[in-house]
Amino acid sequence: MSVPSAAIGAQQAPAVPAGLAIVVLALLLSIQPVTTDLYLPALPALTRGLGADVAAGQLTLSALLLAFGCSQLAWGPLSDRFGRRPVLLAGLGLYTLASVGAVLAPSMDLLVAWRTAQGLAMGAVVMCARAIVRDLYTPLAGARAMSKALTGLGLIACLCAPLGGLLTEWLGWRAALLVLTAYAVATLALVALRLPETLGQRNPRALHPATLVRTWALVLRTPTFWAFSLLTTASYGGLFTFLAASSFVYLDVLGSSRTQYGLTLLSTAAAYLLGTLLCRRLLARHGLKRTVAIAGLLSASGGLLMLLAAALGWHSVAALLPPFYLFMLGHGIHQPCGQSGAVGPFPQAAGVASALNGFMMMLAAFAIGRWLGGALDGTVWPLVQGVALWSLLLAAIAWTLVQRHAPQESAHAP
Template sequence: MPASPSTALHPGLAIVLLALLLSIQPVTTDLYLPALPALTRDLAAPVAAAQLSLSGLLLAFGGTQLLWGPLSDRYGRRPILLAGLAAYCAASVACVAAPSMAWLIAWRVVQGAAMGAVVMTGRAIVRDLYLPLAGARAMSKALTGLGVVACLSPLLGALLTEWLGWRAALAALGVYALMTLGLIARYLPETLLQRNPRALQPAVLVRTWAQVLRHPTFWAFSLLTTASYGGLFTFLAASSFVFIDVLGLTRTQYGAALLSNAFAYLLGTLLCRRLLLRVGLRRTVAIGGLLSLCGGGLVAIVALLGWHQAWALLAPFYLFMLGHGIHQPCGQTGAVGPFPQAAGVASACNGCITMLVAFGIGRWVGAHLDGSVWPLVQGIGVSAVALAVIAWTLVPRFGEPQAA
C-alpha cells in the first residue's frame, strides 16, 4: 500500500522513474570501468591516481548526502533532484574535456556530489510513497530496472572505449543524465507532502541525526547495505586491472564479464521479490546472507587452488551478486523505514556510511594492487563473512522497522 496515496503519480511510472534515478550510480561506475586502464595510460597517470578518480567520486557521493538529505526534507525532493541532475550533466561535460588526471579527479568529485543528490532523493521518494514492506518490494522492482541498466553499461563502455576512445565513454554519462533530467522535469511531481521548515536549523538537524543514528534498525540495515556494497566495490575497483592486465581479457570481454555480473544482480532482485512475499523480510535477508557467504567463500577456494582464470573467479561471484540483489532493496528501505518524517536524513546517513567505507576500500585496493588476483579475492571474502554475520544476527534482532 502506498504511504501517500494522494500523490499524483502512476505506480508503474513511479517504478520507471525510480529505476532511472537509482541507475545513475551503476552508470557512473560500470560504464566508466572499461575505460579506466585506457585513460590511465593516455593521461600518463599512476594506477593509484586512477583509483582516486573512482574512490574520490564515491567519497563525494557519500559525504554530500548529509547536506542533500536535510535540504530535501526542507525544500522538497523535486528541486534537489533537478539541481543534482543539472550539475551532473555539467560535470560530465567537464570530465570529457579534462586535460589531465588531476582535472578528471576534480570533476569526478563534482559528479559524485551531484550523484549524491540524485540517489539520496530517489531512496527518500520510496519512503514518501510506500510503507516499509511495500517499499522493499517497490525498491526491488526499481533495482531490477537498475540491473538492466547495469547489464548494458559495462558493455557499452567497453565498445565506446574500443571504437571512439575513453572520452566517448564519459560523454555517455552526460547523455544518460540529460535524458533522465528531461523525464523527471516532465513527469515527477513533488512526493514530499509535508515539508519540514525547521529541517536545516542546527539544533533540529543534530536531534534528527541523533535520532537516526541511535536507532538499531537503521544500523542493522545500513551495515547490511554497506557490507554488500563493499564486496561489489572491491570488484569494481580491482577487476578492470585484474581481468584486463593480469588475466588478459580484452576490454570487450571485460565488459561482457561485468554484464554477466549485472545479470546475476538482476536475478537477485527478482528472487528478492518472490522471497519477500513468501517468507518475509528477515528470512529473505538470511537467505541472501547464505548466498553471499557461499559466493565469497568459493571465490577464495578457487584462488587458493590456483585456478586464476577469469571464468573460475566469475562463476562463484555470481552467488555474491544474487545476494547483493537481495540485500540492497531490503537494506535501503529498512534503513529509512522508521523515519517517515526524516527520510531524507536517514537516506543520507545510510548513503554516507556506505560510501565512506567504499572510499576506504578503494584506497586499500589502489595501494595493494600487485599484479595478482589476491586484493580482489581478499576484499570479497571479508565482505561475504561480514554480510553473513549481519544477516544472521543484527537483522533478525532489529529488523522490524518500527517508527522512531
C-alpha cells in the same frame, strides 16, 4: 494505476502512477552504476592516456564516491526542507555540467575534480530516490518497489559494461564518459516534465542546527537503521571491491580483452538482476527477515568459493567469476531490503536517514579504493580477499543484527 494512499504512511504525498514511480526510481538509482560501470573498461586506458599511475586512476573512482557519500549529508536535510523535486533538478543539472567537464578534461587532476563534482551531484539524485520510496510506501511494500526499481537498474547495468568496453575500443575513453551526459539530460527531462513533488509535508525547521542534531541523533540511535545500513554497506563493500579491482585484475592479470571484460561485467549485472527478481518472490513467501537470511547464505557461499578457487591456484576467469555470481544474487536481495529498511522507521526524516545510509556505504567504498590503490600487486589476491572478507561480514550481519532488529511484518502485508 497510482500508488495507493494506504501505502503512503504518515505523509500524504500526491498520487504518482505506479509505473512512472518505478521507471523514475530505476533511472535515478541507476545513475550510480552508469557513472562507474561505463567507464571501468576505460580506466586503464584513461590512466595511461593522461600519463598517470594506477593510484591516480583509482582516485577518479574513490574521490567520486567519497563526494557522493559526504554530499548526501547536506542533500538529505535540504530535501526534507524544500522537497525532493528541487533537489533532484539541482543535482541532475550539476551532474550534466560535470559530465561535460570530465569529457573535456586535459589532465588527471582536472578529471578527478570533475568526477568529484559528479559525485556531489550524484548524492542528490540517489539520496532523493531512496527518500521517495519512503514517501510513497510502507517498509515492506518499499522493499518490493525497490526491488522492481533495482531490476531496472540491473538491466541498465547490463548495457553499461559492454557499451563502455565497445566505446573505449572504437572511439576512446572520452566517448564512454560522453554517454553519461546523454543519460543525465534524458533523466533530467523526465523528472522536470513528469515527476511531481512526493514529500507530503516539508519540514521548515529541517536545516536548523538544533533540529539537524536531534534528527541525526534519532536516526543514529535506532537499532533498525544500523542493522539495515550495515547490511547495505557490507554488500556494497563486496561489490565495490570487485568493481574497483576487476578492471586491473581481469585486463592486466587474467588477460581479458576490453570487450571480454565488458561481457564479464554484463554477466555480473545479470546475476544481480536475477537477485532482485528472486527478492520479490522470497519476500512474498518468507517475509523480510528470512529473505535476508537466505541472501546471507548466498553471499557467504560466493566469497568462500572464490577464496577456495584462488587458494587452489585456479587463477582464471572461469574459476573466479562463477562464485561471484552467488555474491551478486545476494546483493540483489540485500540492497532493496536494506535500503528500504534503513529509512522505514523515519517517515518524517527519510532524507536524513537515506543520506546517512548512503554516507556509510560510500565511506566504505572510499576506504576500499584507497586501499586498493596500494594493494593491487599484479595478482588476483586483493580482489579475492576483499570480496571474501565483505561476504563473511555481510552474512554475519544478515544472520544477527537484521534478525534481531528488523520490523515484525507479515510477508503478505499490503
